[in-house]
Amino acid sequence: MKIVVCMKQTFDTEAKIAVDANGKINKQGVSLIMNPYDEFAVEEALKIKEKSSGEVTVVTVAGPEGQDALRQALAMGADKAVLVDPGMDEIDEFTTASILAKAISEMEYDVLLGGFRAIDDGSAQVAGRVAEILGIPVVNVVTKLEIADGKAVATSEIEGGSQTVEVALPAMFTAQKGLNEPRYPSMKGIMQAKKKPMEKKALGDLGLDAGQVAPKVKAISYFLPSARAAGKIIPGEPADAARDLVKALREEAKVV
Amino acid sequence: MAKGIWVYVEQRDGKVKKVTYELLSGGRKIADALGEELCAVLPGKGVAGLAAELGEYGADKVFVLESDSLENYTTDGYANAVADLAKQNDPTAILMGCTVTGRDLAAQVAQKLGTGLMTDCTEMALENGQLVFTRPIYAGKAFVKASCPEARPAMATIRPNIIAIEKAAKSAEVVSAAANTGDIRQAVKDIALQISSRPELTEADIIVSGGRGMKGPENFAILEELADVLGAAVGASRAAVDAGWVTHSFQVGQTGKTVSPVVYIACGISGAIQHLAGMSTSKCIVAVNKDPEANIFKVADYGIVGDLFEVVPLLKEEFKKILA
Amino acid sequence: MIFKLSEEQELLKKTVRDFAESEIAPKAAEMDEKEEYDMTLWSKMAEMGLTGIPYPDDYDGAGMDNLSYAIAVEELSRVCGSSGVFVSAHTSLCAWPIYAFGTEDQKQKFLKPLSNGDKLGAMGLTEPAAGSDASSLKTTAVKEGNEYVLNGTKIFITNGYHAEIYVIFACTDRSKGTRGISAFIVEKGTPGFTFGKKEHKLGIRASSTYELVFENCRIPAENLLGDEGQGFKMVMMTLDGGRIGIAAQALGIAQGAYEQAVNYSKIREQFGKPISANQGLQWMLADMATQIEAARLLVYKAAYLKDNKQPFSKEAAMAKLFASETAMAVTTKAVQVFGGYGYTREYPVERMMRDAKITEIYEGTSEVQRIVIAANILK
Numbered sequence: 001m002k003i004v005v006c007m008k009q010t011f012d013t014e015a016k017i018a019v020d021a022n023g024k025i026n027k028q029g030v031s032l033i034m035n036p037y038d039e040f041a042v043e044e045a046l047k048i049k050e051k052s053s054g055e056v057t058v059v060t061v062a063g064p065e066g067q068d069a070l071r072q073a074l075a076m077g078a079d080k081a082v083l084v085d086p087g088m089d090e091i092d093e094f095t096t097a098s099i100l101a102k103a104i105s106e107m108e109y110d111v112l113l114g115g116f117r118a119i120d121d122g123s124a125q126v127a128g129r130v131a132e133i134l135g136i137p138v139v140n141v142v143t144k145l146e147i148a149d150g151k152a153v154a155t156s157e158i159e160g161g162s163q164t165v166e167v168a169l170p171a172m173f174t175a176q177k178g179l180n181e182p183r184y185p186s187m188k189g190i191m192q193a194k195k196k197p198m199e200k201k202a203l204g205d206l207g208l209d210a211g212q213v214a215p216k217v218k219a220i221s222y223f224l225p226s227a228r229a230a231g232k233i234i235p236g237e238p239a240d241a242a243r244d245l246v247k248a249l250r251e252e253a254k255v256v
Numbered sequence: 257m258a259k260g261i262w263v264y265v266e267q268r269d270g271k272v273k274k275v276t277y278e279l280l281s282g283g284r285k286i287a288d289a290l291g292e293e294l295c296a297v298l299p300g301k302g303v304a305g306l307a308a309e310l311g312e313y314g315a316d317k318v319f320v321l322e323s324d325s326l327e328n329y330t331t332d333g334y335a336n337a338v339a340d341l342a343k344q345n346d347p348t349a350i351l352m353g354c355t356v357t358g359r360d361l362a363a364q365v366a367q368k369l370g371t372g373l374m375t376d377c378t379e380m381a382l383e384n385g386q387l388v389f390t391r392p393i394y395a396g397k398a399f400v401k402a403s404c405p406e407a408r409p410a411m412a413t414i415r416p417n418i419i420a421i422e423k424a425a426k427s428a429e430v431v432s433a434a435a436n437t438g439d440i441r442q443a444v445k446d447i448a449l450q451i452s453s454r455p456e457l458t459e460a461d462i463i464v465s466g467g468r469g470m471k472g473p474e475n476f477a478i479l480e481e482l483a484d485v486l487g488a489a490v491g492a493s494r495a496a497v498d499a500g501w502v503t504h505s506f507q508v509g510q511t512g513k514t515v516s517p518v519v520y521i522a523c524g525i526s527g528a529i530q531h532l533a534g535m536s537t538s539k540c541i542v543a544v545n546k547d548p549e550a551n552i553f554k555v556a557d558y559g560i561v562g563d564l565f566e567v568v569p570l571l572k573e574e575f576k577k578i579l580a
Numbered sequence: 581m582i583f584k585l586s587e588e589q590e591l592l593k594k595t596v597r598d599f600a601e602s603e604i605a606p607k608a609a610e611m612d613e614k615e616e617y618d619m620t621l622w623s624k625m626a627e628m629g630l631t632g633i634p635y636p637d638d639y640d641g642a643g644m645d646n647l648s649y650a651i652a653v654e655e656l657s658r659v660c661g662s663s664g665v666f667v668s669a670h671t672s673l674c675a676w677p678i679y680a681f682g683t684e685d686q687k688q689k690f691l692k693p694l695s696n697g698d699k700l701g702a703m704g705l706t707e708p709a710a711g712s713d714a715s716s717l718k719t720t721a722v723k724e725g726n727e728y729v730l731n732g733t734k735i736f737i738t739n740g741y742h743a744e745i746y747v748i749f750a751c752t753d754r755s756k757g758t759r760g761i762s763a764f765i766v767e768k769g770t771p772g773f774t775f776g777k778k779e780h781k782l783g784i785r786a787s788s789t790y791e792l793v794f795e796n797c798r799i800p801a802e803n804l805l806g807d808e809g810q811g812f813k814m815v816m817m818t819l820d821g822g823r824i825g826i827a828a829q830a831l832g833i834a835q836g837a838y839e840q841a842v843n844y845s846k847i848r849e850q851f852g853k854p855i856s857a858n859q860g861l862q863w864m865l866a867d868m869a870t871q872i873e874a875a876r877l878l879v880y881k882a883a884y885l886k887d888n889k890q891p892f893s894k895e896a897a898m899a900k901l902f903a904s905e906t907a908m909a910v911t912t913k914a915v916q917v918f919g920g921y922g923y924t925r926e927y928p929v930e931r932m933m934r935d936a937k938i939t940e941i942y943e944g945t946s947e948v949q950r951i952v953i954a955a956n957i958l959k
Contacts, residue, residue: 013510013530017397025398033594036511068591075591093363094372119510121393121400123375128331128363137441138331140360153445157505158329159268159356160456161449165330165442177511178504185595187629187642190588216372216407219400220388228536231557233548241560242570245542248558250578255519255540256462256486549848549921 001054001147003045004107005078006100006114006127007038008060009069013119019222034069037115039182040175045113046077047180048147054110055079059103061086061096067198074193075185081198084206092215097129099213102206105134109170111152116141116174124174131172139165141176258408260347261287264338265298265310265318266357268329272306274459275353275416277313282380282419283351284314289382292348293317296428299337299435301327311428313421318428319345323435328444329357335364336438342369347409349387351380354413355458366411372404373411376514378418378537387412395510395533416458417516418537450505453484457508460489462519463538465508466501467493467531469524469545469564473501478565479523482572485579491515491535493525509534521571523564527552544568585651592648596655599628600663608660611786612931615778617666618786619742626697630656630667635679639687640696646821647883650828654879657832658839659928661935662786664832668825669738669787670694673943674701677747677763677818681806690745690765702743704734704766704792705815712948714749714815715758719794721750726801728752728764730794733776738942740790741775744768748792749815752808761811765803772797783934820893822943823900824886827879830900830907830939834875837907837914837932838868844927845917861917868910875903894956901949904939911936 011017012031020026034042045056058073059082060066070081084099104112112131117124124140131138143162144155147169155164157176185193203209234241234248249256261283266273280296287294296310299321307318321337338361342350350365352358354376366373378399379390389412390401404410457463464483466476476490483490491513492506508515510530520538525531527543527550535541536555543556544564553559560567585593607618625631633649635641642648649671657664675694678686693699710716719732730750737746746766753760766773776791806814842865845856855861878899885892911933915922922929940946 011394013395015394017394019398025394071587071591072594075595092372094367094370097367119395122395123373124359125363125366125373125375128360129367132364132367138364139442140331141356157356158447159458160452161447163328163444163448164446165444167442171441177507184599184628185591186627187592187633187644187648188637189629190591190595191643193591194588216370217374217402217404219402221401222393223399223401225392225396225399225536228541228555230554231541231559233553233559233561238560238562238566239570241562242567242574245558245560246571246574246578249519249540249542253540253557256575256578551847 001048001052001110002108003048003054003056003111003113004104004109005038005041005045005056005058005073006060006112006130007041007058007069007073008035008115008118009033009062009066010035010118010120017224019224023222025222032065032068034072035115035118037117037119037175037177038069040177040179041113041115042073042076042078043180043182044145044175045111046183048111052147057082057107059084059100061099070198071193072185074196074198075189076183077189079196081196082201083198084201084203086203086213088210090215090219092217093123093125093129094216095213097126097133099203099206099208100126101130101133102208103201104130106206111147111169112136112172114172114174116176127172127174136170136172137167138172138174139167140174142173143176143178145173145179258346258348260293260295260345261290262295262297262342262347262350262409263315264350264352264358264361265296265306266353266355267298267300267303267306270303270306272309273353273355274421275355275414277421278416278419279351279353279414280310280313280315281422282414284422284424286349286380286382286387287316290348290385295319295347297321297338297341299326299334304430304432307428307430311426312423314424314426315428316426318430319433320430321433321435323437325437325440326435328447330440330442330444331360331364332442333437333440334361335368337435339365339368340436341433342409349410349412352413354415358413362411362413369409371407371409371411373413374402374404375413377412377414380412380414395530396514396536397533415514415516455487455489457489457491457506457513457515460515460517462486462488462521463491463508463515463517464488464521464523465491465493465525465535466496466523467525468495468499470496470501475565476502478568482521482568482575485572485575493528493531522552522556523568525552526550527555588644589648589651592644593651593655595628596630596652597658599624600656600659604656604663605659608786609925609928609931611660611662613925615780615785617662617742617788621663622666622697622700625667631670631697632675632695633671635675635691635695639679639691645883645887646824647880647887650824650879650883653825653828654832654835657829658836660786661829661833661932662784664829665738665784665787665826668822668829669703670701670743672822672825673703673818674743674745674747676821677703677805677814678765680817681763681810681814685802686765686805694745699744700739700742701745701747702737702739703818704737704746704748706734706736708733708735712945715761715812717749717751717761719748719750721752721762721764723752723801727798728801728804730764730766730772730797730799732794734792736779736942737790737792738787740792741778741788746792747805749811756809758812759809761815762808763805763811763814764799765805766797766799770797770799782937783931784938819943820896821886823896824879824882826939826943827875827882827896827899827903830903830936831872831875831879833932833936833939834872834903834907834910837911837929838872840927840929840932841865841868841914841917855917864913864917868913871906871910875899875906878902894953897944897949897952900944901946901953904936905946907936907939
């Protein structure tokens with residue numbers, strides 16, 4: 001079973017976000033982590049490999065700093081890593097998906113995995129686009145995945161419940177929390193990671209040029225939300241406070 | 257030349273989702289400003305009867321895509337049908353609700369049409385004739401305003417509960433279109449809906465949410481009782497989910513659901529930044545916490561410093577009185 | 581000089597921090613309260629290979645360097661001082677002498693299960709009358725045929741009871757003084773080896789501290805570690821390395837308390853502004869940060885020297901002395917930053933302050949460290 005995981009490095013969930021002098025999101029000094037949803041994807045890939053033998057390749061579209069997330073995946077147990085540096089200032093999901101799909105099209109694969117969204121831009125579309133470009137089916141927000149006999153049975157979240165679908169492989173699955181409990185890299189895994197292959201590619205190496213993958217969406221401006229002003233603490237004994245709060249919600253805020 | 261603002265009609269079991277009306281209400285204004293038609297795209301099986309009511313929310317035209325193979329939502333079936341219709345009609349924009357389904361569908365349609373997609377938008381506007389969307393990034397810690405300047409249609413999914421519904425009393429022209437569902441590779445084996453009398457988290461007007469301060473799963477009953485008085489949904493912080501008290505489907509926050517209700521009542525939630533990321537666009541935030549230093553009070557419109565086990569039942573009684 | 585961790589060290593630091601915050605931190609207060617370590621955490625550490633970081637792969641270790649090991653102990657201690665000493669006592673005090681002085685058979689039999697975490701290790705040196713003066717051991721080991729017979733009592737034994745493998749120091753020939761001390765590997769369950777009282781302590785309360793009692797405890801002669809009479813040298817060398825572990829523990833405790841203080845000072849408002857806006861408090865935080873950074877450089881340097889097979893006895897003593905005193909000073913200030921809340925168990929700084937104190941005492945008190953340093957500089 002050949003498994004390819006699309007992954008991404010993101011800001012730490014605790015990172016403070018600021019806009020720099022150029023009006024862009026300030027990336028200086030922000031600690032980076034593997035997108036938490038991609039951890040589920042990597043874990044699932046490793047579980048499939050452990051069950052059926054095979055190979056797990058992790059691939060990302062990022063600058064050189066993206067190697068850290070790849071290295072973590074290798075330390076968890078992935079076999080190979082590929083980083084494609086687009087070398088472009090502005091990219092969008094179309095760009096990323098086009099590059100990933102091209103890189104993956106040069107590999108053998110039975111199962112593709114990715115996090116269902118990244119916690120930074122949260123757009124939840126790259127994996128689906130990759131599947132579309134490669135002409136394979138996608139099942140999103142998967143919480144349970146069983147692979148057997150060239151088929152997959154995936155349970156995924158839908159509004160108000162869940163649904164189970166069957167698809168033939170190869171197919172793309174995006175991981176939702178609950179799919180598994182990602183392992184921590186082991187100390188031995190960390191030591192082995194540096195011996196595993198990590199390929200670094202540029203667009204040209206994939207036979208692409210920047211024009212082909214130029215973004216469809218253009219950012220106009222970035223800004224921070226206006227801080228919510230702290231409101232009122234309703235004083236008094238619990239019974240009084242509860243009464244006054246309900247009154248304020250009705251008469252002052254007019255929301256109930 | 258691309259023409260028309262399209263709204264994807266999300267329905268299940270013959271019931272149109274509220275977010276669809278929100279998109280029609282918002283889309284109406286954009287369409288008027290551009291002098292274009294507002295079209296609803298309604299795929300499904302046995303859904304033609306829903307077309308008429310879409311006019312009441314502003315649709316000029318409703319494309320009905322009827323097919324047996326659209327009985328259940330499938331990524332391929334719906335994406336093929338919608339993308340095919342778009343290829344034939346060349347709309348300016350397609351709007352969908354940022355629901356699980358909307359997200360799933362939008363990405364596939366966007367790629368099939370080779371266009372750009374902005375997800376989970378909290379604002380849309382016309383600037384110099386260009387549709388501009390604002391969307392939260394880094395879980396709401398920042399926003400980006402963006403557009404799809406050249407490729408058509410420009411696509412966006414819009415967060416539910418953001419746009420106010422306005423009725424328009426139009427009678428929409430209903431157009432039956434061919435549903436080219438293509439090869440559907442996802443075979444639906446089973447659909448398991450949790451039977452709940454409460455609204456869905458992302459659609460609810462009021463959410464009562466519990467955190468670490470709930471101390472245990474059994475105590476969520478007091479939140480449910482309050483929620484039932486208010487017709488509210490019940491949510492939870494990551495701490496409560498990680499402790500195993502409620503399932504992940506209840507989780508509000510960076511790694512859970514993003515919600516935007518009219519009232520968000522946070523009980524025993526400290527207000528970690530990851531939680532705030534998921535609910536800070538709520539219109540009115542109420543916090544009950546025994547720790548006066550709790551972060552949640554920094555964003556709450558109203559707060560009570562006290563023991564939630566005492567305060568929440570009292571709130572329930574007070575709400576009962578005014579809602580009776 | 582290059583002040584930069586390697587890629588592996590960075591990833592280890594991140595991994596251990598992640599594990600400590602997700603798995604240990606939520607349990608730290610409760611384990612402290614109950615005076616009991618949650619052994620499921622040990623299993624998780626074993627799975628990750630935190631139980632044999634600096635030992636070669638051949639013995640089921642991770643094959644990492646001592647600096648990596650120090651960083652791991654630091655990160656564990658940052659959220660839970662007990663977890664830091666748990667790993668440090670196991671790795672430095674039990675596994676290390678077996679690794680350094682054991683025969684191949686002993687390494688296969690004992691170092692492997694220690695490294696892969698099948699078994700927890702401890703060391704027994706201290707006795708009621710032999711604390712800093714390790715030469716006055718009363719525990720005896722007498723050779724009878726193919727066995728040694730151990731008699732005596734060890735106190736304050738970290739990881740006691742939970743540990744399954746013990747390195748015990750005993751006197752084989754009283755006439756030879758320190759040259760009459762030998763080291764033995766004793767397994768839990770050996771007849772004649774029992775546990776006395778459990779200590780109730782000020783800090784590191786989740787770490788078990790037990791009395792070990794040997795009454796005609798017979799162990800196979802092949803469990804002698806090294807040669808007879810080598811024990812005292814082993815003690816000194818083991819403690820040199822152990823000090824890096826404890827220094828790292830102290831560093832981690834200080835770092836944890838410091839971060840708590842910084843975060844709290846930014847959100848706690850008094851007189852209409854965060855308390856961090858007060859210069860008096862800013863200076864306090866600046867001093868804390870500076871002391872911690874200095875301690876870190878000392879600890880990492882001692883580990884670096886050990887990794888590069890250079891003498892590190894003096895540097896390890898300096899690191900332990902400075903890091904432990906930094907831990908005490910920083911945690912005390914952290915409690916001060918929190919004010920009344922800091923004195924309660926609502927916040928972790930209270931526990932951290934209690935945990936810090938022991939680092940000035942065990943594996944050589946601050947006074948002993950100064951003796952070691954002085955002896956080195958006055959040579």
